[in-house]
Amino acid sequence: MNREIFKNIVILTGAGISAESGIxxxxxxxxxxxxxxxxxxxxxxxxxxxxxxxxxxxxxxxxxxxxxxVLPNKAHEALARLESEWEGNFLLVTQNVDNLHRRAGSKNLLHMHGRxxxxxxxxxxxxxxxxxxxxxxxxxxxxxxxxxxxxxxVWFGEMPYHMDEIYEALDKADYFISIGTSGLVYPAAGFVQIAWKARKIEFNMKETGISPAFHEHRMGPATVEVDQWVNEILTD
Ligand code: APR
The missing domain is CATH 3.30.1600.10 (SIR2/SIRT2 'Small Domain')
Structure with a gap:
């Protein structure tokens, strides 16, 4: 991947990224x-x-x-590594309320559903x-x-946190990555549509209702697929 072109990256994670940590x-x-x-x-x-x-x-x-x-797994760790080596803007948005991204070392991290x-x-x-x-x-x-x-x-019926910041990043995103989320809960499920100019990649064990909105699909356990993808783009 040419990092000169793709420089703003927004990553959304859901419960699937923590499944292999036992959650x-x-x-x-x-x-x-x-x-x-x-x-x-x-x-x-x-x-x-x-x-x-x-x-x-x-x-x-x-x-x-x-x-x-219950420990951060290879997928959480890969995202922290990507952030530390990425030359453009990097934002990690999680729907998860666990503390595994933080413990893995992610820094520019927003917990949209609280903690x-x-x-x-x-x-x-x-x-x-x-x-x-x-x-x-x-x-x-x-x-x-x-x-x-x-x-x-953030309970059902309540407003998720950090929405202004998230929408601003999505509008500028050159890359939108969704990992381990079923795409059933809004507003997060709609982020793929808002990232209008981004190349969009979905990581999941299976197809989801929003899969057609992505350009590329990596099907399999997050610990394997995310780790592999991060290695690929960092050596590209
Ligand atoms: N690797 C990749 N994906 C996985 C893995 C794995 N090891 N295990 C499960 N998945 C995928 C499933 O296929 C599923 O699509 O993760 C997704 C988990 O979906 P949900 O259980 O619906 O979790 P999530 O999408 O995070 O839920 C969204 O709903 O209940 C609310 O507020 C809660 O934040 C949560 C929101």
């Missing part, structure tokens, strides 16, 4: 949404109705990030790092109010 995806066989109903655990209404259930769901997932077997290791207060909007279990009556570190602290996760 369950949402919509595959054995995915999280097979066991839980979205409207029970991942909406603002669910949190209002049954905060204990919602907190338990996220406490279990947050605890998993401390499991010594499991952060919480915020619905009363005063203070956000802070929190990697332990969250109690239903947790006190806010800023205003002190109890019962308003929630995971810093």
């Amino acid at each position: 369950r995806t949402f919509r595959d066989q054995d995915g999280l949404w097979e066991e839980h109903r979205i409207e029970d655990v991942a909406t603002p209404e669910a949190f209002q109705r049954d905060p204990a259930l919602v907190q338990r769901f996220y406490n279990l997932r947050r605890a998993q990030l401390k499991d010594e077997n 499991l290791d952060r919480v915020f207060c619905q009363n005063c909007d203070e956000h802070w790092d929190h990697s332990e279990n969250l109690a239903v009556d947790e006190a806010c570190i800023a205003c002190g109010r109890r019962g308003n602290v929630r995971p810093d996760i």
Whole structure:
């Protein structure tokens, strides 16, 4: 690839990139949404109705990030390597709420659906790092109010984070890469259309509903395909 021509790159990742690190995806066989109903655990209404259930769901997932077997894999590492050697603009946008991209060393990274290791207060909007279990009556570190602290996760029906910055990068993107996402959840599923001048490559185990919008498909496990592709473009 000629890096003189393709200089702005935007990469979108989804649950599939963390699957080989032992984190369950949402919509595959054995995915999280097979066991839980979205409207029970991942909406603002669910949190209002049954905060204990919602907190338990996220406490279990947050605890998993401390499991010594849950580590960044070769795909996360390849993207960090690509960023450090890329000569143009590089933006990594993830829908994932785990911390694996950061732990792999990615820097220009936006968590559009929030982060499991952060919480915020619905009363005063203070956000802070929190990697332990969250109690239903947790006190806010800023205003002190109890019962308003929630995971810093963008739930269904809420506005994802960093959208202005993401759309600006997509508009300028010469390369748009999608990795391990089913393309079913908007606005992320629409990014491929917004990156109007980009060469678009999709990495997935199988075809998705948005596959026709891509120029190129790399089918197979992200740890193999992404690592190989990064090696290819960095030696080109
Ligand atoms: N390598 C590459 N792709 C994979 C791998 C793998 N090892 N394993 C699974 N995949 C692919 C699946 O084929 C599927 O298309 O990853 C995709 C995972 O899709 P989803 O489970 O729907 O996850 P995602 O697209 O990230 O979900 C989007 O939905 O539930 C919400 O907010 C949540 O951010 C999430 C959003």
